Amino acid sequence: MRRLIIVMLALPVFACADTSTPQITISGTAYTFGTPDPVEGAEVHVAELPKLTTTTDVNGYWELEVPEGATVTPWVTDSGHVAMYAQTYVDVADDIDDIYFQMVKPFTFDALAAVLGVTPDPEKCQLASTVNEKAIQGLTFEEFRTHGPHGVAGATVTIDPPVVDVVYFNESVIPDRTLTESSRDGGVVWTNLDPGVYTLRATHPDKAFAEVTVTCEPGRFINASPPQGLFEL
Numbered sequence: 001m002r003r004l005i006i007v008m009l010a011l012p013v014f015a016c017a018d019t020s021t022p023q024i025t026i027s028g029t030a031y032t033f034g035t036p037d038p039v040e041g042a043e044v045h046v047a048e049l050p051k052l053t054t055t056t057d058v059n060g061y062w063e064l065e066v067p068e069g070a071t072v073t074p075w076v077t078d079s080g081h082v083a084m085y086a087q088t089y090v091d092v093a094d095d096i097d098d099i100y101f102q103m104v105k106p107f108t109f110d111a112l113a114a115v116l117g118v119t120p121d122p123e124k125c126q127l128a129s130t131v132n133e134k135a136i137q138g139l140t141f142e143e144f145r146t147h148g149p150h151g152v153a154g155a156t157v158t159i160d161p162p163v164v165d166v167v168y169f170n171e172s173v174i175p176d177r178t179l180t181e182s183s184r185d186g187g188v189v190w191t192n193l194d195p196g197v198y199t200l201r202a203t204h205p206d207k208a209f210a211e212v213t214v215t216c217e218p219g220r221f222i223n224a225s226p227p228q229g230l231f232e233l
Contacts, residue, residue: 024092027063028099029141030056030076034173036145039103042078047085047215059141066092073215076101082109087129087224088197088215100141102225109221116167116175116191124192125216131155131186131202131209132226139227150226151186155204157230163193186226202230209233 030039038060046052046064048071056062056076066072070092075085081103089096104112113120120126132150139147149171157166168179169187182188182202193216202209209230214222224230 022068023065024068024070025063025065025095025097026072026074026089026092026099027061027095027097028074028101029060030062030078030101030103031060031141031145032081033102033104033108038141039078039081039101042076042081042101042103044074044076044101047073047075047217061141068093074099074101076103078103081105082221085215085220085222087222087228088213090213096228098144098227100144100225100227102223104221104223112175112189113191116177116189118191121192123218124194125218125220125222127190127193127198127214127216127222127224129157129188129200129212129214129224129229130226131157131182131188131204131230132232133186134232136227137231144227149184149186151182151184152202152204152207152209152232153182153184153186155182155186155202155207155209155230156180157182157188157200157202159190160199160201161196163198164190166190186230188230200224200230207232 030042040058042056044054044062054062071090073088077083131152133152136150166188167175169185170176171183195216198214200212212224
């Protein structure tokens with residue numbers, strides 16, 4: 001028995017492999033659409049990781065850690081605003097520190113629906129994004145909100161799989177069905193999309209833009225907003 005114990009003690013000791021997954025930080029700010037006002041106390045979630053949640057601080061700031069390589073769709077709720085989803089980030093490999101939620105108050109949501117002449121279908125999703133300029137990349141939120149218009153004029157936007165036509169926002173930030181390309185505002189919107197995963201693309205004579213993945217589910221209001229969304233490369 002003593003010899004067996006000595007042999008066992010002489011065997012090499014192997015450390016257990018670390019099976020924990022590296023974490024990626026996603027963060028940003030929630031603020032009210034059309035204003036510079038941050039939204040304090042909003043709850044931020046990740047659709048694919050329902051146990052993850054955090055609350056925005058007095059400056060509207062939030063952050064969460066997600067597993068490296070995960071696919072994540074951040075979303076936010078607040079009693080004074082319509083629940084809003086961001087775009088879907090596929091296989092996240094680096095920190096993302098500028099996911100801004102342009103939160104919409106219910107009366108604004110209803111007013112935009114009236115201008116568009118649609119009744120939001122609870123079995124479908126509503127989708128907006130902005131073709132936005134390179135100049136807003138890397139700004140602090142304070143710099144971002146005082147920058148002025150974020151959009152790029154003269155871009156055409158497509159969605160794949162192709163569905164209903166896109167509606168562009170004019171320079172007064174109003175959806176205008178007569179427009180055939182983006183204005184300086186850069187805003188675009190699709191209404192009553194069937195559930196599914198879509199890819200957004202913007203084409204411009206002189207500029208290139210990132211592709212955007214969005215995940216439509218019944219009842220979702222999605223805004224792939226600046227400086228994410230259709231940002232200039």
